[in-house]
Amino acid sequence: MHTLAQLRAGELSGITRLDLSCGLTEFPAEIFDLANTLEILNLSGNALSSLPDDLHRLTRLRVLFCSDNRFSQLPACLGQCAALTMIGFRANRIVDVPAAALPPLLRWLILTDNCIETLPPELGERPNLQKLMLAGNCLKALPPSLSQCHRLELLRIAANRFDALPQWLLTLPSLTWLAYAGNPLETEADHAALEATPLIEWSSLRLEQRLGEGASGVISRAGWRRADGSEQPVAVKLYKGEMTSDGSPLHEMNACITAGMHPNLIRVEGRIHGHPYGQQGLVMQLIDPSYRNLAGLPSLDSCSRDVYAEECRFSAEVALKIAQGIASAAEHLHQQGITHGDLYGHNILLNDQGECLLGDFGGASFHATTDSLETQALQRIEVRAFGILLGELLARIDLGLSDAQRDALEDLERRCCQPDVLTRPGFAEVVKQLRTM
CATH class of the missing domain: 3.30.200.20 (Phosphorylase Kinase; domain 1)
Structure with a gap:
């Protein structure tokens, strides 16, 4: 964490990331002295309620965090920041999200834990949008224009006021991680x-x-x-x-x-x-200490993709054991009317033998156990998450995989990730195919 004294003394010249949390009530003008290099600005944990209209002078700014402040409106000046791709305003008092606040290259928007009732239609005109986090607001609907966001992969709308999921949402070709628990639409827990x-x-x-x-x-x-x-x-x-x-x-x-x-x-x-x-x-x-996380959390650059250690490699036997175990766990969850919502490598614990456990149910949601088109779509959105995981495992197999096995697994990966949601296989079919290997 940096200090205001360092900033004012010119000691931070040339930095690419600035972290200031010191009870600020106004935006320090000295931040503009860093305009030639500053890419990430974190002003979370202050008492700010506005940003300067000329924020676009920070021409290299890619990432802005202003969580835990006092904003009631997402600042319109953000839309003028040409390089800005990630915006985080968690736990403020935001009720208004003007279209002017949405920068053209927006990729990742965090508005969790605010008081937002509506979002502007222009949100769907941001083609790079990949990650949208809206849990803990007062939303009853999403702008239909979001149906144009074909790159959107992660959506969090838990703890809002949705009576139903829009049908277009269940057809988005890239949607992979969806959390909607705590809305009136959700099926009750058992x-x-x-x-x-x-x-x-x-x-x-x-x-x-x-x-x-x-x-x-x-x-x-x-x-x-x-x-x-x-x-x-x-x-x-x-x-x-x-x-x-x-x-x-x-x-x-x-x-x-x-x-x-x-x-x-x-x-x-x-x-x-x-x-x-x-x-x-x-x-x-209690998990044995020999277990470790398969991957690290997504980074600011990877956005919705896990980060794996450079040395992370597997034998074919271990990789297949991981794939079979996680697919089987997901099939079991779907039978109970649960989508995990966060099926990722960073939520998988494994040991050297490939024995693995799927954890962290923070993104889990309940759905009907009856076989309807909505249930099938919700389940097959999660199948895409498994397809991405399978691809990550395949990319890290060193030994023991025959050409025929690789071809079959790559075909399964493609089928799990195909853009037509309802033509993806269900987990019962995925498990069956993996067991033949």
Whole structure:
């Protein structure tokens, strides 16, 4: 994090990224001194409510973060920034998104956790739009012009006021990661599964070291004292209350429970009961430390694509085992009326033998289990996510894959990613084909 004193003293000359979070109420004019080099500007965590009309003087600015500020309108000056591709205004007070605020090269727009009721039709006139994050607003509809955004891959509209998904949305050729939980349109979670989940008293848990923290909660290693006096090592996830980019953490908890048992899903032992502050949480299977994330999160440059380590390579046996396990887990989820919504390498844990677990249900949504065109489309949107994952695995196989196997897998990848949503295979067919290999 940089300081205002450094900026005013000229110590930051030549930098390409500036991070300022120091209670700012006005845009520091000294930022314009960096116009020749500045590409990423992060002003999150301040008290700003406006930006200068001549922001376009920052001619190299590609990325702007202004989350956790006091904006009530997305600033119109953004639309004049010719190089700007990514805009993040999470957790402000925005009610108005003027068409003038949308830069021509817009690729990634984050407006999570605001008060937006409508979006301008001009949003659909941004052909590069790839990632659109709108969870936690007051939207009842999307502009029909978004049907023209054929590059749109990730859409988050959870925790809004949608009574139905627009039919054109389910036909978008590139849509891959869709989250819509917490809207009136969503099918209810399986209350029988929720009620059947054992309650685990907080007093029987002994928290040990923290294992990690995400947008939805904190995971810790713990000891669970069973009724027979024995102690079982477990993982405890305590959910946060605030909105995440995917939606409500409590919807994530319900999806984890409703998902049920599968060898490629993390097992839920029970729900926490009696937390002293009323915090919601789950007790889950403790994952062996030999497991690691398959990939890293997308970067500012990769946008909707995971980042893999340069040295990440697989044998054909391991890659096929990963593909079979994740396809089987996704088939199981769809049978329970759940789309994962975030089927990505960075949400997959694996060991050296290719044993893998699909985690992070933050983007999960419920849908009807009846076989309708809408259900088929929702499921096949997720099939595209698997096709992308399969391609990433194929690109990293070193040994053991015959020409015939590669041809068959590349054909499966193409079929999973074809632009006509309903002609993609379902996961039952995907699993069947993978098992023949």
